[in-house]
Amino acid sequence: MADFFNLFAKAVVKADLDKVEQATAFLWWAEKRDRKLSASIPEVCAYFVEARLPKPNSTRLDNDFRKSKLVSRANGDGFRLSHRGLEWGGELFGVFAIDEMIEAERTAESVVSDIDLTRCPYISDSDLADARKMAELHVALFSLENSVRRHIEKVLTAGLGDTWWDQAASAPMKRKEQDRRANEAQNKWIPSRSSYGPLYSLDWPDLATLIRKYEDLFRASIGDINFLHRFTDLGNLRNVVAHNGVIDEPMQFRRVELAIHDWIKQVG
Numbered sequence: 001m002a003d004f005f006n007l008f009a010k011a012v013v014k015a016d017l018d019k020v021e022q023a024t025a026f027l028w029w030a031e032k033r034d035r036k037l038s039a040s041i042p043e044v045c046a047y048f049v050e051a052r053l054p055k056p057n058s059t060r061l062d063n064d065f066r067k068s069k070l071v072s073r074a075n076g077d078g079f080r081l082s083h084r085g086l087e088w089g090g091e092l093f094g095v096f097a098i099d100e101m102i103e104a105e106r107t108a109e110s111v112v113s114d115i116d117l118t119r120c121p122y123i124s125d126s127d128l129a130d131a132r133k134m135a136e137l138h139v140a141l142f143s144l145e146n147s148v149r150r151h152i153e154k155v156l157t158a159g160l161g162d163t164w165w166d167q168a169a170s171a172p173m174k175r176k177e178q179d180r181r182a183n184e185a186q187n188k189w190i191p192s193r194s195s196y197g198p199l200y201s202l203d204w205p206d207l208a209t210l211i212r213k214y215e216d217l218f219r220a221s222i223g224d225i226n227f228l229h230r231f232t233d234l235g236n237l238r239n240v241v242a243h244n245g246v247i248d249e250p251m252q253f254r255r256v257e258l259a260i261h262d263w264i265k266q267v268g
Contacts, residue, residue, distance in 0.1 A: 004139065005029070007257065008096050009051035011264045015092055019056050020064045022048070024071060027081055028089030033096065038078030041065075095147040095264060130246045137247065140256050141238050144263060148207050148231065149199040151221070151267055156210070159217040165198050168210055177201040204235045221267050230259045 012025045026047035030039040041058050048055045065071045070085035081089060117128055156164035169177070180201040199207070208228050211218050215225045222228070234256065240247055247253070 004096070005033075005050065007140070007260065008033075008093065009053070010261060011093060011096070012051065013053070014261060014265055020061070020068060021070075022053070023056055023061055023065070024068065024081070024085060025089065025093065026051075027071065027079060028085070028093060029096070031081060031086075032089070032093075038074030038076075038080040040077050040079070044079075093264070094150075095143050095260070134241060134244075134246060137253060137256060138241050140260060141234070141241055144231075144234075144256070144260050145204065145207075145238070147263065147267075149197075152207060152210055153197060153199055155217050155221065156214065159214065168214065169198065170209075173202060173206055173210075176203075176206075204238055205232070208232045223266070227262070227266055230262050234259055 008029060012022055015021075015025070017025060023044050026044050027039055029047065030036040030043065036043075041062050044061070045055045045058060065079050066073070068085075070082055070088055071079050072082045072085075074080045117123060118125070153164075156168050160167050177198045202210075208231055211222065211228060212225060218225070237247070237252060237255065
């Protein structure tokens, strides 16, 4: 979680926010990721310290929060986001608020703690160390890929209407989605992907294909379609992670980090 907070802190810095907006962003993190109903001024300032950013003046921040339309008073000395603040935070930092990812982290921790993986045949301590390292990369790629899916659905729904899938998907995409939905219906003990929407049955390259196909609709958010090379370049890297491979080069981790930063900066 600490590594993901570091990514969030970098996104806050790159968003070019003023001090009150930065504090509001950390309030958003407190609600969406730390599951706090509200946060006090000292708690918000503590996020600045954790992010290695200069702390705001507590008195001034309290006054600014009281005036802000993004923030509302909570019980006691706490603050929470207003409806406008929730929308503002979601637009800027929605990629960091994926409930499925948090649940996946908890489930992974439970599996590791409940099973003595050191007794698994042919698995060494170094294998387990690689697995933990790759788990962090999976969280980052999970966030990016699902953020892209949700952005595609939002843009195509706005541009094509509720029948966007019937209009936008190619015949191979529709067959892939139908086949995977049928497989899930037959094997009901397997968690469903299609219940989240048809885009969750598509693969990484399919998502880029849809954006390129409707470049005019995505231009408002993506601008230059060549921006997509940051996403498509990660395809092979993503497949290594998805198939439980191991990546040893720190540069590859940096590539994923930069891709997420670029996505947040461009689309967020």
